[in-house]
Amino acid sequence: MSHTPDAASGNRDFWVRLQRIDRRWIFLVLFVGVVVPYFTPLGCRVRPSDPTRKLYDFIDKLPERKPVMISFDYGPGSAAELDPMAVAIARHCFKKNLRLIGVTLDPTGALLIRKAFEKAGKDLGKKMHEDWVSLGYKPGGGVVVLGIGGGLDTVFATDSEGKPYGEIPALEGVRNYDDIGIVVDLASSAAPDIWIRYAREAFKANLACGVTGVMVAAYYPYLQTGQFIGILGGLKGAAEYEQLTEAPGDGQIGMDSQSVAHLIVIALVILGNVASIASRRGPRG
Amino acid sequence: MRTQVPVAIAFIAGVVMVIQFFVPTHHSMALRDTLLAWTRIISAFALVVGIGSLVSINISKLRRLSPGWIYAIVTLAGFAVMAVFGILGTKEAAAPAWRHTLDRCYQWLFDNVQVPMDATIFSLLAFFIASAAYRTFRARTFEASLLLAAALLVMVGRVPLGVEIGAKLHEAIWGGSTTAPVTPEWLQSLTEWVLNCPNTAAQRAIMFGAALAAVAQALRIIVGIERPYMSGS
Numbered sequence: 001m002s003h004t005p006d007a008a009s010g011n012r013d014f015w016v017r018l019q020r021i022d023r024r025w026i027f028l029v030l031f032v033g034v035v036v037p038y039f040t041p042l043g044c045r046v047r048p049s050d051p052t053r054k055l056y057d058f059i060d061k062l063p064e065r066k067p068v069m070i071s072f073d074y075g076p077g078s079a080a081e082l083d084p085m086a087v088a089i090a091r092h093c094f095k096k097n098l099r100l101i102g103v104t105l106d107p108t109g110a111l112l113i114r115k116a117f118e119k120a121g122k123d124l125g126k127k128m129h130e131d132w133v134s135l136g137y138k139p140g141g142g143v144v145v146l147g148i149g150g151g152l153d154t155v156f157a158t159d160s161e162g163k164p165y166g167e168i169p170a171l172e173g174v175r176n177y178d179d180i181g182i183v184v185d186l187a188s189s190a191a192p193d194i195w196i197r198y199a200r201e202a203f204k205a206n207l208a209c210g211v212t213g214v215m216v217a218a219y220y221p222y223l224q225t226g227q228f229i230g231i232l233g234g235l236k237g238a239a240e241y242e243q244l245t246e247a248p249g250d251g252q253i254g255m256d257s258q259s260v261a262h263l264i265v266i267a268l269v270i271l272g273n274v275a276s277i278a279s280r281r282g283p284r285g
Numbered sequence: 286m287r288t289q290v291p292v293a294i295a296f297i298a299g300v301v302m303v304i305q306f307f308v309p310t311h312h313s314m315a316l317r318d319t320l321l322a323w324t325r326i327i328s329a330f331a332l333v334v335g336i337g338s339l340v341s342i343n344i345s346k347l348r349r350l351s352p353g354w355i356y357a358i359v360t361l362a363g364f365a366v367m368a369v370f371g372i373l374g375t376k377e378a379a380a381p382a383w384r385h386t387l388d389r390c391y392q393w394l395f396d397n398v399q400v401p402m403d404a405t406i407f408s409l410l411a412f413f414i415a416s417a418a419y420r421t422f423r424a425r426t427f428e429a430s431l432l433l434a435a436a437l438l439v440m441v442g443r444v445p446l447g448v449e450i451g452a453k454l455h456e457a458i459w460g461g462s463t464t465a466p467v468t469p470e471w472l473q474s475l476t477e478w479v480l481n482c483p484n485t486a487a488q489r490a491i492m493f494g495a496a497l498a499a500v501a502q503a504l505r506i507i508v509g510i511e512r513p514y515m516s517g518s
């Protein structure tokens with residue numbers, strides 16, 4: 001079937017116009033794609049990946065009352081992605097009767113610690129200072145991580161509430177990394193690099209991380225070398241951990257929206273490429 | 286003298302930390318802990334400098350009524366309110382009866398003002414990325430096509446709906462046969478393989494390059510060839 005030059009030109013105009021579509025239409029489609037599944041869940045099954053399972057298995061095998069340190073190296077901007085991870089891991093630790101120590105290298109992360117631990121421990125009757133403690137923020141980044149290796153009490157003389165280190169039951173017998181079962185770094189920055197360099201390599205601390213979806217690819221090399229015991233990647237990592245602990249939370253609630261959003265972006269990229277190819281084809285003069 | 290003393294301090298501190306790492310004796314570790322304590326104190330001063338800079342820039346903006354001066358008021362007001370509640374809510378500043386209330390006010394402001402604002406700004410990225418991907422992510426060359434294919438595969442394999450679609454395809458082709466060459470979770474496995482193998486290989490190459498550059502940079506600072514701590518001199 002042959003096209004007239006006018007029809008071919010019209011077709012090409014259509015594809016050109018499609019490429020220049022007002023970006024607000026794209027925003028609208030994405031908005032609907034995020035909001036609708038949030039309120040009408042699709043119920044897709046989350047299948048835990050190996051990096052998540054490894055972290056879960058490691059924590060699951062820790063003896064009772066062993067301290068687990070979670071570093072909240074993110075601010076409120078990434079809380080939607082990383083808070084569900086913190087809550088899921090904390091809930092698992094509390095169920096296993098492990099002690100939790102919260103620290104942060106990010107000044108805006110300090111208030112997120114208490115919120116996550118309170119949320120995770122509320123139903124299980126876990127109490128601040130007895131079962132968990134928030135040591136808050138200390139400036140210095142790598143210096144703080146190195147300092148913990150020398151003595152946790154030398155860096156944090158009190159907790160974030162001002163209670164002296166020696167009077168906190170949750171910190172009883174905790175001197176440095178040797179007494180901590182695992183350090184889990186939840187980060188939206190390059191903080192996991194700091195923990196790898198100073199906590200893992202200088203003090204042989206057991207280490208795992210949870211990072212935002214866009215960062216996860218950068219940390220896979222550390223998984224292969226065993227420097228990270230496990231990795232949680234983005235909201236999916238949180239949803240996988242929730243699946244393993246059989247405690248659905250914000251991670252699983254958000255997965256349907258994220259699924260649809262990803263598929264929309266994929267569809268847009270394919271459509272954009274089709275439009276680009278079609279607009280280049282035309283009547284040759 | 287103004288040059289030699291800082292260079293000498295940087296040299297001694299750098300060499301001590303390097304030696305301590307390779308020779309971890311009781312004395313070297315004690316020295317390390319002292320140096321780390323000093324560094325933490327200096328880092329705290331950096332926060333004070335940052336706050337001073339924030340306040341002075343915004344005040345001068347207000348004085349000159351520069352474009353956007355109204356936002357300087359918002360910044361300074363936000364800073365003042367959070368600082369007042371944050372400082373007054375501490376053990377040292379407030380009576381026990383007031384402390385809990387002030388502390389809760391601080392937490393409330395954080396949860397209901399800062400968290401939603403930060404989350405809003407961050408979530409806007411998703412919309413801009415979607416629009417940018419539609420307009421610019423083109424398979425024009427072989428390399429770009431490869432990147433595009435890998436990106437689309439990882440995107441679809443990292444979400445449950447994508448894995449579910451993969452499982453449905455598997456069922457349509459092999460109908461639940463146990464002799465199928467791949468499992469129903471083939472899409473997730475393929476995504477993990479992309480992240481574990483090609484991605485790890487490329488990331489590792491970048492890391493090695495960056496690590497070697499960091500070593501070279503550290504040596505240049507220790508021996509005083511580069512002095513970023515001296516206003517670029």
